[in-house]
Amino acid sequence: MGWQHLAAAITLVTGLSGASAQESGDDIPEVEIINLEDERYRRMTVPVTIGENGPFQFMIDTGAQATVVSRDLADRLQLFDRDEATLVGMASRRQVETTPIADVRLGSRNFYIENAPVIEGEHIGGADGILGLDSLQNQRVLIDFIKKEMSVADADQLGGNRGFEIIVKARSKLGQLIITSARLDGIPVAVIVDTGAQGSIGNPALQARLRRGRHLGETELTDINGVAMAGTIRIANELDLGRAKLSNLAVMFADSPSFHSLGLSDRPALVLGMSELKLFRRVAIDFQSRRVLFDMPRGS
Secondary structure (H helix, E strand, C coil), X not given: CCXXXXXXXXXXXXXXXXXCEEEECCCCCCCEEEECEXXXXXXXXXEEEECCEEEEEEEECCCCCCCXXXXXXXXXXXXXXXXXXXXXXXXXXXXXXXXXXXXXXXXXXXXXXXXXXXXXXHHXXXXXXXXXXXXXXXXXXXXXXXCCEEEEECCHHHCCCCCCCEEEECEEECCEEEEEEEEXXXXXXXXXXXXXXXXXXXXXXXXXXXCCCEEEEEEEEECCCCCEEXXXXXXXXXXXXXXXXXXXXXXXXXXXXXXXXXXXXXXXXXXXXXXXXXXXXXXXXXXXXXXXXXXXXXXX
16 A cells, blocks of 8 residues: 655755745735645645746645745746755655745735745646645635635635634644644544645654554655655544544554654654545634634534
């Protein structure tokens, strides 16, 4: 059994200010709804324009700190003002080239990205790039799996909390939202909601505590740097997210550098990927209020 995990929990370390996004332009729409497409690894991409070019297909990755561009697209757009930085993926830390990108447009919202890592397209599932946390801060990301739509706007402009049965508080660490009140088979666990991860990944501290999980075998993941890492898969009986409970959760366990970068190497932690998020009708990740909201499936 093999997984392709290409974009989750990436961290950019630079000698300057790190990756950043600044909103430009005066006219920001009240609500920005972007139609979604399933890309080759069954995650979702949205159309993005850069200057007068595009649209290009970018993934929305709430586990990635930095916005990323494929090398092919960077070369086509002649983004040759390159620097270097360290990119932390799920399996590795690697020196990569970075480039500034001006006039990145998501719907009608514009951003300037100061340091975008330049990555081989095959390592991001063939997408043109990844929109990371540097372009999503102070916004709510709403994923509607029924309508296959993504909305990026202020929470009030997206209808507030109406229709969400489960609202979970989270804390912010390096821009990422971490749910600290979850339990996996009764074990307190920090949960990172990661729209760039195909499946769920646990750290060794969680594996050591999860004694009841059924062992399924060995597998490996490939991270954004193209580096493979082996791990084991076990089935957990139940993930408790307040009133939302997920049963029979397949978790790959690996000692990922991304857990270390978030300070989660010594306590049980779990990356919750798209295969689990798609069980809900809607999921909202609100960076302004530090909340994660779940709309339960009918009849659940």
